[in-house]
Amino acid sequence: HYFRYDEHVSLCLEKQSSSKDKSKAVLQHKYVRCSVRAQIRHLRRVLCHRLGLPPQHVQILFNNEPLPDHMTMKQLWLSRWFGKPAPLLLHYSIKDKRR
């Protein structure tokens, strides 16, 4: 695996605004670039780490729809963003503790 020679995708991650969410965690750097072979679960792990949250506390959404963990960035781009300019716009939400 030589991921660094892969094609890369550019993403823009906006926080999903929700009145229930009182957490102050917001990404400082909202633009992300990574390999087309990275999966949603990898991105979730990285976001949790950067936001100082325990694993599995971040959900990634496209148009309010949670994305499956094993979807790759290439699948995401081709199915939701084909023909559109970079970066691809995603949202993230922080799950509350009840989950």
Added chain:
Amino acid sequence: DEDGFSDVFEFEFSDEPPLPCYNIQVCLSQGPRNWLLLSDVVKRLKMSSRIFRCNFPNLEVVTITEAEFYKQTSLSQLFSCATDLEAFNPESKELLDLVEFTSELKTLLGSSLHWLHP
């Protein structure tokens, strides 16, 4: 351990929209690698290309014709949006300078890097 290092996913975080990155094979002895246009890089760094090349001699710069650049980039499914390629002329024999998109260059451009073992 170079192999171990290549095995991780690198996530690049930035405040500004990232410069476009092009996956291009510049010679037959190597596979495709990722490159930025030198003109994009020096514009963002507010530096001349001469000063850039003097200050960072370790960053590889290669030259490619605009036509070859267009041919390879337009084959990518990620560049399916017409506006991403409209600045380039598919017939042009002009030369473009590409700079290899290494972790060092990412840091230089102000990005913060995050590595993850899959």
